[in-house]
Amino acid sequence: MTYRIPGLLVFCLGLSSAGAGCTVADDGGASLGGPPRSTLGAGTGTATSVMDDMDLTGGSLVPYMDAVQAVYTNGLSAEALTRNALITNLRANRAMVMLPLATETYADDSEHEELLEHAWRLDPELLRYRLRHKETREVMGYLVSCALEQGQSVSYTDTRTGKTYEFPGEIGICPHWNEQGVHEGPAGAKCRQLITACLLALVNPTGRRITVSLRGQAFPNHRPGLLSPGPSVRVGTTTEDDAAIPSFGSCKSDTRGLSRNCGWTAEHVGTCSPGSTVTLGARGTPVDECDHRLPVAPGRSDDDTILRVCDGIHGCNAGSPAHVAQTEVRCSDRSEPALRFECPSSGYFSVMSGPLMSRRASGAPGKDGAPAPRKLAGFSVASRPPTAGPMPIGAGIVVEPAPFQPAVYPAQEADIFGWREGAFYGNFWTETNPLHEKLTPEMNEVDEEGNLYPAPRSGAVVFRHAFACTGEHWDDEIAYQKDRLCAGGDEDEDCVAHSVGACGDSYNITNCPPLHQCDLEDGGLVEGDGDFQECAGDGGTWLHPITSFLNDPVDVVRRPWLPVPGMPTPGGSGTSPLLPLCP
Structure with missing residues (x-):
């Protein structure tokens, strides 16, 4: 499948991954945003497989650790x-x-x-x-x-x-x-x-x-x-207009709930097949046997971890266009809910985390009563293919969906860029x-x-x-x-x-x-x-x-993208072996 932007020829491709169905990662490293910068973090991770009643696909695992990233922001005029x-x-x-x-x-x-x-x-x-x-x-x-x-x-x-x-x-x-x-x-x-x-x-x-x-x-x-x-990419904490995303700022008062726009931490970027169903949970327990009919657990602690998922490689505020609709689900052997969402058309999702209750910050993190930065033991992710089949776009043309690739979190830098x-x-x-x-x-x-x-x-x-x-x-x-x-x-x-x-x-x-x-x-x-x-x-x-x-x-580039009508947005890396090259 081919798209055109003035000056550019691009292709509709499936996500390139290492076949990971579930990855558990330690926290560490700094977020992206602001002036050009790299991130040097530390941490190690382990990986576990996941299988559940949804026939979630995955099993080949990618170990993860934060390292020197080659990701920066360009804005020099x-x-x-x-x-x-x-x-x-x-x-x-x-x-x-x-x-x-x-x-x-x-x-x-x-x-x-x-x-x-x-x-x-x-x-x-x-x-x-x-x-x-x-x-x-x-x-x-x-x-x-x-x-x-x-x-x-x-x-x-x-x-x-x-x-x-x-x-x-x-x-x-x-x-x-x-x-x-x-x-x-x-x-x-x-x-x-x-x-x-x-x-x-x-x-x-x-x-x-x-x-x-x-x-x-x-x-x-x-x-x-x-x-x-590097093996992962941190979520961007500023917009492409260099404006800070409020959700990553401190809360001015004690604020509880999923919809608050303060007190969140930038995690990492993942990849998924557009339209596929993704289940993501904090900490290393596999997301198996999840029941969507029990979205809310009574008596949740203020310290329970909550998650937010955004479209693309930047964080987002609740209610913004980039905020991905998500449902909390209960999974066996997990004390906290997991999230279930449909993979966005971009094929990339950004994860934010925080406590259910974010306390008012009155000083430096970890000092003067301000909360210390949260460190999670890891994440688990699983996915199942989209149910949509071939898509007719008129004139007898039918678009086949891109091949399904399991969700990967955190995704490797080479697959995001x-x-x-x-x-x-x-x-x-x-x-x-x-x-x-x-x-x-x-x-x-x-x-x-x-x-x-x-x-x-x-x-x-x-x-x-x-x-x-x-x-x-x-x-x-x-x-x-x-x-x-x-x-x-x-x-x-x-x-x-x-x-x-x-x-x-x-x-x-x-x-x-x-x-x-x-x-x-x-x-x-x-x-x-x-x-x-x-x-x-x-x-x-x-x-x-x-x-x-x-x-x-x-x-x-300054010109708008002009995709072929009805075509999904390409994602991932690689090149199509079927398209001809210049002789």
């Missing part, structure tokens, strides 16, 4: 990346990689005599006041997030106003940049290329923060598993001029008041050595480049990268792009994660790309 006082100012561009990515480097009174010693003989006070410019601070936030790790940060105090801005490290690709420059040696070159790829992958022209999975090969000895898909968007690579910081010829050294300067004196729009790609190639699903590389990588109007767009064609194969048989821009479709560091490696650009081969995977391909 193309406008900021193409017009800022650091990377797109030629003098600052050269200086910033010679110095540590640290607070003292960008202070209003900073002075770096070592800049005079370089062949470029840069002004020691060159980097003063640059973070007074709002869009430059936006770029700095993403730069620090890509380069530094949790626990590291850069801060800037505007001495005019006394206001301080904090830029926390999150992904941690080059944490050594916090101590020294990255302008020299093989490690410096690799760092600059990986940070370039990270920033490109986190550009989003829609003004929203979209969750993406980033995969590549960082410095494996520094942090094994970095930029590799299955749409391979493409690869990003290059270098924003090269010995030769890295910027378009129209950008002279005097352009994109900032004064002491924080006013930027921008370069005129180039109407082209601002960075000479930045590239993007597309995954196999895009059907119009030009439309993709404009929507994903450019800022400004149609006639004077500034773009952040050159679109070079398809990274590997392409299903766009009506207008085949240049193919196989990357020599490897799956880098060898983590087998099967689908990261492109050794990609072409500017007559050479770039060794440090980052590949972006999406949960929903419409997230990173």
